[in-house]
Amino acid sequence: MDTQQWQPGRVPRFFLGLITNLTFWVLIAITAGILLGHYRPDVAVNLDKVGKGFIELIKIFIGPIIFLTIVLGISGMGDLRKVGRIGIKALVYFEVVTTFALAIGVGVAYLLKPGSIDRASLQMQNPAEAISKGKEFSWVQFFMDNFTLQVLVAAIVVGIALNYYKKREVMVGYLYTASSYVFKALKLVMYLAPVGAFGAMAATVGKFGLHTLVPLGKLMISVYITMVLFIFLILGSIMRYYKLPLLKFLKYIKAELIIILGTSSSESALPNLMEKLQKAGCSKSVVGLVVPTGYSFNLDGTSIYLSMSVIFLAQLYNVQLSFGEVLTIIGLLMITSKGAAGVSGSGFAVLASTLTVVHKIPVEGLAFLLGVDKFMSEARAITNFIGNGIATMVIAKSEGEVVDVEGAIEAE
Numbered sequence: 001m002d003t004q005q006w007q008p009g010r011v012p013r014f015f016l017g018l019i020t021n022l023t024f025w026v027l028i029a030i031t032a033g034i035l036l037g038h039y040r041p042d043v044a045v046n047l048d049k050v051g052k053g054f055i056e057l058i059k060i061f062i063g064p065i066i067f068l069t070i071v072l073g074i075s076g077m078g079d080l081r082k083v084g085r086i087g088i089k090a091l092v093y094f095e096v097v098t099t100f101a102l103a104i105g106v107g108v109a110y111l112l113k114p115g116s117i118d119r120a121s122l123q124m125q126n127p128a129e130a131i132s133k134g135k136e137f138s139w140v141q142f143f144m145d146n147f148t149l150q151v152l153v154a155a156i157v158v159g160i161a162l163n164y165y166k167k168r169e170v171m172v173g174y175l176y177t178a179s180s181y182v183f184k185a186l187k188l189v190m191y192l193a194p195v196g197a198f199g200a201m202a203a204t205v206g207k208f209g210l211h212t213l214v215p216l217g218k219l220m221i222s223v224y225i226t227m228v229l230f231i232f233l234i235l236g237s238i239m240r241y242y243k244l245p246l247l248k249f250l251k252y253i254k255a256e257l258i259i260i261l262g263t264s265s266s267e268s269a270l271p272n273l274m275e276k277l278q279k280a281g282c283s284k285s286v287v288g289l290v291v292p293t294g295y296s297f298n299l300d301g302t303s304i305y306l307s308m309s310v311i312f313l314a315q316l317y318n319v320q321l322s323f324g325e326v327l328t329i330i331g332l333l334m335i336t337s338k339g340a341a342g343v344s345g346s347g348f349a350v351l352a353s354t355l356t357v358v359h360k361i362p363v364e365g366l367a368f369l370l371g372v373d374k375f376m377s378e379a380r381a382i383t384n385f386i387g388n389g390i391a392t393m394v395i396a397k398s399e400g401e402v403v404d405v406e407g408a409i410e411a412e
Helices: 010-019 022-039 041-075 081-112 127-132 139-145 147-162 168-208 217-241 246-252 254-263 266-279 284-297 300-316 323-340 346-358 363-398 405-411
Strands: none
Touching: 022 041, 022 168, 022 254, 041 147, 041 168, 041 254, 041 266, 041 284, 081 147, 081 217, 081 284, 081 300, 081 323, 081 363, 147 168, 147 284, 168 254, 168 266, 168 363, 217 246, 217 300, 217 363, 246 254, 246 363, 246 405, 254 266, 254 363, 266 284, 266 363, 266 405, 284 363, 300 323, 300 346, 300 363, 323 346, 346 363
């Protein structure tokens, strides 16, 4: 027998590490939330404010962190042409990868046929609510409603202006100090993640019930399968091309992924992602420009969900779409999917505007999706999150930066 296995203190240290691990407690909270939502929905639905409260608390940090990271990144860059180069690279990358996401969503939907079910067995949650969300998409309104994008633009302007300021070094010193305090405060707030995850999960299960998953289970399974395929086939291929380890990156951000699973919001982990990417070797300038822009324009998970939902509804109503109409849908979603960022319920607005253009598919069909939409938001948020992390590392590598995920894991 290997006596080393039984050295005093080894087992207690293991359990001590487990009970002090935030990820462990978030998982416990998610499980408890599901159980409470299922067995006591009357109590669970009232916990919605707890989950939303945690997300709102995290959102307080998003603006300052984005602003400080971008301003410090640009002011320390020296060459302002690099700002434009990174921005163009990011937008091109986003559009190409989003197109792949839309295409794979359509392809898998036709392969698995999640809409080939009897809609008479389904219940509409609230048709008026779904249809009322179908407002016409507007780029002006998109910018006005998107706080992240507003902060991004303001930070770029300030960062550029700071390069021409005579006392730039003094201002940069103050900003670095402010940044360190913001991240320290964020770490304290993150200890509330299990509470937020518990409230959000309990309220979701309590409101919609696990029973709502059964009629549309095929759609849910199809969406989750597609997300996995996209991450490991499309994003995995991109990572291999740039010689970056996908599995180790997923391990590196596992705590953030579990928080997103509990809260159904990728925003709850955005500040942590920016910090971890910098620790992995991505410069402040790349992280500051790519991550916030990605949260507005690189919504891989949302793109997959939107394209699959359109095909699902077409199958549900036995509507035959021509190849040209499918291409039209993809083309429309390439533009309108950008409007699904930063605004609650905007995914239904994008779907409704797309269906209105196609004409063939009844807009009322959106009401069938309401019951399970919340249960699929985790898949969308996680895929969006992973996609933006990978986009940042790829662009950092293209700029000649040394990205070392393994080293970052070892340093934790």
